Each structure stands twice: as C-alpha cells, then as structure tokens.
Amino acid sequence: MPPASSLHRGHPARTTSPPAPVLVLQKYGGSSVADLDRIRACARRCLGVAREGHQLVVIVSAMAGETNRLIALANALVEPGNAGGPSRGPYVAAARRDTAHARELDQLVATGETVSASMLAMAIGDAGGRAVSLAGHQLGMKTDRNFTRARITHIDHERIQHELHEGRVVVCAGFQGIDEAGDVNTLGRGGSDTSAVAFAAAMQADVCEILTDVDGVFTTDPRIVSHARKIDRISYEEMLELSALGAKVLHSRSVELAMKHRIPVHVRSSLHERPGTFIVPEEPSMEDVVVSAVALDRNEAKVTLTAVPDVPGTVAALFQQLGAAGIVVDMIIQNAAHDGHTDVTFTVPEAELARAETLLADIELPEGARPRAILTDPAICKVSVVGVGMRSHAGVAAKTFHLLADEGINIQMVSTSEIKISVVVSERYGELALRCLHDGFGLQHGPARS
Secondary structure (H helix, E strand, O other): OOOOOHHHHHHOOOOOOOOOOOEEEEEEEEHHHHOOOOOOOOHHHHHHHHHHHEEEEEEOOOOHHHHHHHHHHHHHHOOOHHOOOOHHOOOOOOHHHOOOHHHHHHHHHHHHHHHHHHHHHHHHHHHHOOOOEOOOHHHHEEOOOOOOOOOOOEOOHHHHHHHHOOOOOOEEEEEEEEEOOOOOOOOOHHHHHHHHHHHHHHHOOEEEEEEEEOOOOOOOOOOOOOOOEEEEEEEHHHHHHHOOOOOOOOHHHHHHHHHHHHOOOEEEEOOOOOOOOOEEOOOOOHHHEEEEEEEOOOOOEEEEEEEEEOOOHHHHHHHHHHHHHHOOOOEEEEEOOOOOEEEEEEEEHHHHHHHHHHHHHHOOOOHHHOOOOOEEEOOEEEEEEEOOOHHOOOOOOHHHHHHHHOOOOOOOOOEOOEEEEEEEEEEHHHHHHHHHHHHOOOOOOOOOOO
C-alpha cells in the first residue's frame, strides 16, 4: 500500500514516507467482507497501515447480502406476502407497521455490521495486530429518533481516540447510531458510507478511503458498458449528482457530508493497491470537461393525474400530501391548461409506487376536486448525463436529444440542472440509451471536452 500520507487531502500518491503518523479512516463495503478470505485480506491491509505507524479507524458494512436477508426475515414474519420486498426498497413491510416494529427492525439489521466489525477485529488480532470492535452505544454516534432513516446529530469520538492512543486499530460497525433514549437507529441504505465520512469529518482524518469491489468511479456502469473508463478525479457536485441519479459507488448522503466538510474521499478497490478515484472540490480544469459521466436509474415509476383543477394551490396540495407521507418526488411536469384543467406527471421511487397510488386515490385537492384518472407506469427508467462543464458550454441538451432520436428512443420527460440533463425513457431502452449517450459524448476515449 502507498504511504497513507500519499493520499493526504486527496492528492495523487507520492513516493516519500510521511514525517509523522497520520489518522487514516477506511470503509470496507459488504463485498469486501463477504466471506472469511475477504475478511482476512482486509485484516492484512489494515495491518499494513498500522505497521507504517499510522492510526487507523475502520468502518465496516454487513457481509454482502446479510442486510437483505435480515429484512426479508422480518418482512416474512410480519407480512408473509412481502418476504421478497427488500429487493425493491430498503424497508418494506416490517418498518411500516408502527414505530415499535421500526425500532425492532433497526435492532435486527444493525447486527449485520456488528458481526463484520467483530470478525475483522478478530482477524487483525489473529494476524498479529491489535484491534477492538465498537458498535451501537460504544461508537459515540448520536442520531435523531427516526428509525430506519436516522440523521446524525453529533459524534463523540472520545472512546475511539482512547483506543487509538492505546495503539489499537478501531473497527466500527457502520450504518448505526444511538438516539437520546439509547435506542439503536440505522441510517438507511448507504449508511456505512455516511458513517465513514461523518467520522472522517469529526476526527479530522488525513485520509478517507472507501474500499469496495470496484476500482473507482467510472464514466458509466462497466457492467453495462464494458469500455467505461475509470475517472481519476471528480468534483463533489458531479459525484453528488451521479449518486442521486443511480450510480451505486457512493451514497448521496455521504457525498453531501464530504462536500460540506471539504473532506477529500478516495474510492478504490479493496482487492489491489492501485489508486482509484479522488472526490475533491471542483478544480478550474474540470470545467473544460463538458460531460464526465452517464448514469442509469431503473428504480423509478411515473404517475400522471389527469384533469386536475388549474387553480392556485392544486400542485401545492398534491405534493404536500405526498411529502407528508414520506414519498420522495423527483421529476415533475405540469401540462398546459385546457378548459380549466391540467395534467400533472411526476416520478417516484418504484418501491413507493403502491403507497403513492393508495394515497392518491383519496387525495384532497382544492374545490373538492378529484383527478379524472390516475395513470401509473413502472416500466420506465431515467438516464442522465453529468458534467460541471455544462455550466459554460451550450448545446449539450440538443446533442443528448439528437443521440437518443438517432436510436429511435422516445423521451417521455426531461429535467435539467446546471450540471446534469436527465431524461425518462421506456425501461426497455434504458441500456441502449446509456450506451449511445456514453459513446456519443466520446467518454470511451477520454473526457468529453469542448
């Protein structure tokens, strides 16, 4: 492994050894601790850092598939017909019964990370190192009392600092914290990434590495586009958009934290020592790259309400009630009015479609009106192009639309921001759209520049 300080503040590797020990924070994903051989490999990597004289805090996820297994057990217990639910969303039946069920579900699923932490600490000890695992109440991570999707309110790292001072590698169970009542709360999907960046910020770590089974952040999903390229450096803003748009490398909440606290993050493989992708503040040269990456999100569904009143307050009432139910709305289109009525179309996570339909069946709109019809379509996907260079370069939208038209792909919805263009297309064209945009912007050869 290169010296830990070679990654200090997000700069590429240097060859000189650090003059003094640094604080390294590493996060190992579920695939990195998927079995005993992987856990032993992680232990060897941790020992390499410790033997260079550095302090090391490790955040671990549950072993690959373990969280889904635990959720499926809970769902099968409380609502047998939903036993397969976790594949379509984080917490399906068990968390929705009531607060008591949600509390117990957090108690249950948090054990996955606890197991990983204990096993990695044992593996480090077995290999000749000194390590201690910490979970739940021992971590010092305080959260609000929002079971299954808690927010971090405070981090007290006194216990971790004590263990580091004693010369131990500190292995922390990710994804979890403790609320004011002393109950375990989990941070939702991607919570271990969020834990890692939060601890890196609170402890002012010199290095924050996210270690996974991929080499870094790619121009698109390499499982779909085999010639996708690894990106060496990417801005927080671009990574935040990609995370929110379907890229699975990092959870968006972790990127938000890194951006807020200016923590450079190094996403790299746990299977080898080569550098991965540095996620850093925007640099002047980044605006020369018009499009940096393309993302595909298959987990969206489209909802259309036809003939709703075209009066002030209609849209406000609609989305206020969806928001109160915790249903996140993404893209929104309101059509031109006709005869005092209009159609409203929006997208929601596919896992929330059934709940949205139930709520909309009894929706309260101004003047006691009801939609003429509620139309839903789960067979859609969202394809997005992302790049900070869009701020200063025109024509990206036109090129996007032409590339899709040349492939005979119809665009159903469009959404834009300063650095992204997203389109909704039929699900059956999702991968084709991803490939044609990726190659149409030349990402297979190098950054798409002006």
